[in-house]
Amino acid sequence: MKKDALIISGGWEGHSPEEFTECFKNILEEQDFQVSTINSLDLKDYEKQLKCVDLIIPNWTTGRISFDSLTLLLEAVQEGAGLAGIHGGMGDAFREQTEYQYMVGGQFVAHPGGQNVVYEVTIKDHEHEITKGVAGTFTVNSEMYYMHVDPGNHVIASTKQKNGxxxxxxxxxxxxxxxxxxxxxxTPSDLTERNLYQLIKNGFLWASNK
Structure with missing residues (x-):
């Protein structure tokens, strides 16, 4: 039976939401998911769908979501839908909604060094199913994030920054x-790095397994 995934796509154009939505759809459809996309934060029209999906991917940097719509999203995840995403599309959305940040486990604060930073990503948990097939250390050329993070998160990859x-x-x-x-x-070109692509694909699959 196919799994159902829902991508909530929009927000700041600087993070290429349309292009990333296509990337995510391709990843999921190759894994036999049925993928739907909505381009609205008014989730009341999608209440039944939210309650049935296996995976929700927020792809909406910044933006404002109403209390009612956020409640529907929170309840869907609390009841078993997986939530997975990357960069600002998930980690810098709905800045005024602290319960959303708590659910995600972190919130963007700054990007040290600007947009084009060459840095190493190091796997911290080699036994986790998300890190299978991913090199122990790999290099990316992208925008680095400094974030406020939940100390209760299980960290599976990290990088070195000036302050630790x-x-x-x-x-x-x-x-x-x-x-x-x-x-x-x-940027979508970041996903051409094989190890990053594998990490994200594995993460989507892991989150969707109820």
């Missing part, structure tokens, strides 16, 4: 829902 180690990818639970987040992914 910063989580890059983590997992957690929110109610019955499984959460996966990766901070790398400023």
């Amino acid at each position: 180690e910063m989580p890059v990818a983590w997992v957690k639970k929110y109610g019955e829902g499984k959460i996966f987040y990766c901070s790398v992914g400023h």
Whole structure:
């Protein structure tokens, strides 16, 4: 039976939401998902769909979401839908909504060094199913994120920054829902890095498994 995924796509155009939505759809459809996309934060019209999907991918940098729509999203994850995403599309959305940030496990604060930074990503948990097939260390050329992060996250990848180690990818639970987040992914071309692509694909699959 095919799994159902829902991508909520829009927000700041600087993060190429349309292009990333196509990337995510391709990843999921290759894994036999049925993928739907909505380009609105008015989730009341999608309440039934939210309650049935296996995976939700927020792809909406910044933006404002109403209390009612946020409640529907939170409840869907609490009841078992997975939540997975990358960079600002998930980690810098709805800045005024602290419960959303708590669910995600972090929030963007700054990008040290600007947009084109060459840095190493180091896997911290080699036994996790998300890191299978991913090199222990790999290099990206992208925008680095400094984030406020939940100390209760299970960090699976990190990088070195001026002030110490910063989580890059983590997992957690929110109610019955499984959460996966990766901070790398400023432009769609970032996903041409094989290890990053594998990490994200594995993260999507892991989060969708109820």
